[in-house]
Amino acid sequence: MAKIDIRAVSKAYGGHAPVLTDIDLSIADGEFIVLVGPSGCGKSTLLRMIAGLEAITAGTVAIDGRVVNDVAPKARDIAMVFQSYALYPHMTVADNMTYALRLRRTPKDAIADKLRGASAKLGLDAFLGRKPKALSGGQRQRVAMGRAIVRAPKAFLFDEPLSNLDARLREQMRAEIRKLHAGLGATSIYVTHDQVEAMTLADRIVAMHGGIIQQVGSPLELYDRPANLFVAGFIGSPGMNFLPGTWDAEARAVRLADGAAIPLGRAAPLAQGAPVTLGIRPEHMALAPAGLPATLDLVEPTGHGIILHLGVQDQSLRLLTHDRANLTPAASLYLSLPPAHLHLFGADGARID
Incomplete structure (x- = not known):
């Protein structure tokens, strides 16, 4: 060889x-x-x-x-x-x-x-x-x-x-x-x-x-x-979801366009207000009684799971769930984004640890 x-x-x-x-x-x-x-x-x-x-x-x-x-x-x-x-x-x-x-x-x-x-x-x-x-x-x-x-x-x-x-x-x-x-x-x-x-x-x-x-x-x-x-x-099926925002150093969170804060749970070497992109995989998000508001646009049953196409502040996200509850388009719901599964990327697209 x-x-x-x-x-x-x-x-x-x-x-x-x-x-x-x-x-x-x-x-x-x-x-x-x-x-x-x-x-x-x-x-x-x-x-x-x-x-x-x-x-x-x-x-x-x-x-x-x-x-x-x-x-x-x-x-x-x-x-x-x-x-x-x-x-x-x-x-x-x-x-x-x-x-x-x-x-x-x-x-x-x-x-x-x-x-x-x-x-x-x-x-x-x-x-x-x-x-x-x-x-x-x-x-x-x-x-x-x-x-x-x-x-x-x-x-x-x-x-x-x-x-x-x-x-x-x-x-x-x-x-x-x-x-x-x-x-x-x-x-x-x-x-x-x-x-x-x-x-x-x-x-x-x-x-x-x-x-x-x-x-x-x-x-x-x-x-x-x-x-x-x-x-x-590119890696992952479905691919990772992205949410643009700015870095809030004091709260250790990403601020979305409407001011909502997504806690990252860790510090990052970024200036206050620096533009960032938050990433989370569809299989790591979950539906919750409270959290980030979203609207349901489309339901895709795949057999091994259900892909929910969601709208969050003019962004399209996908959530992979095994819950077969009867969900219909336009329904309002809330998302949980666990900090342990969040990825942070800078303005140049590179990963920030």
């Missing part, structure tokens, strides 16, 4: 604004890293630069201590799994999975051993003689992963491999990919815009926005202590 070091990497096309800016990231041997962010944030471009499919404008990429900026993709000893599967339609599953080995003139008995091992891991034994058109989307994706596994590369790169699958199949494939990684112990870099995939798969998440790394940490680190407003709003 491999350790991957990315140092001061940037990418720009012609005279346009940079797609990536000063990316620094170290990936440990055997680690499962997930690059997550909205479309256009540069995560797939970074993956393709590691693979050698995109030229690096500035900085270095090193695999096991060897700088590979000018090394051809086939010589980097990595395997990439694409969103589009990229299977040869005229070849059987077995031939698709072993094509790279046959190009290398690998001995037939070694090819057979590698095929058996990968096929068993992925549950493809019954499909080895079929062609891709006779497979479901999930089976095709497993073939694409099998093709990568038989090569025994130093690292696996996944570029949104589940995007073409339906929700139930994505859930199944997430579990299969995580089990596969646990069994192989392979260094893996996985790109997705789906924060649920990121939370369930990653050892560490790299949250990206605007071509810049916003935060790197374990899934729960990003959930519990988001570094800024972007990470706070």
Whole structure:
């Protein structure tokens, strides 16, 4: 397996604004890293630069201590799994999975051993003689992963491999990919815009926005202590609620537009009246007999819970509850915002501890 070091990497096309800016990231041997962010944030471009499919404008990429900026993709000893599967339609599953080995003139008995091992891991034994058109989307994706596994590369790169699958199949494939990684112990870099995939798969998440790394940490680190407003709003489902206000140092509270005070329960290194944003996750708010007044605009039953869309001083908030009480839009109610679950962000969007 491999350790991957990315140092001061940037990418720009012609005279346009940079797609990536000063990316620094170290990936440990055997680690499962997930690059997550909205479309256009540069995560797939970074993956393709590691693979050698995109030229690096500035900085270095090193695999096991060897700088590979000018090394051809086939010589980097990595395997990439694409969103589009990229299977040869005229070849059987077995031939698709072993094509790279046959190009290398690998001995037939070694090819057979590698095929058996990968096929068993992925549950493809019954499909080895079929062609891709006779497979479901999930089976095709497993073939694409099998093709990568038989090569025994130093690292696996996944570029949104589940995007073409339906929700139930994505859930199944997430579990299969995580089990596969646990069994192989392979260094893996996985790109997705789906924060649920990121939370369930990653050892560490790299949250990206605007071509810049916003935060790197374990899934729960990003959930519990988001570094800024972007990470706070992107990680979590539903995303975090935000209320703008000003800091009241004496009361250790955030003052909302109408003067209502939301106690933070702790001091903050801010001047009196400094603009701030208060954050709280939908699952951490609660309905209460008294508290912050709100109006109920919409009720969304999801089965595992109920999402209430609320209006608070011209702001839209969401509350996740398991209470199936009969609530109707336009009803007035009150919210409890426990200080232990409140997040505070400054005017620049950065977290304030």
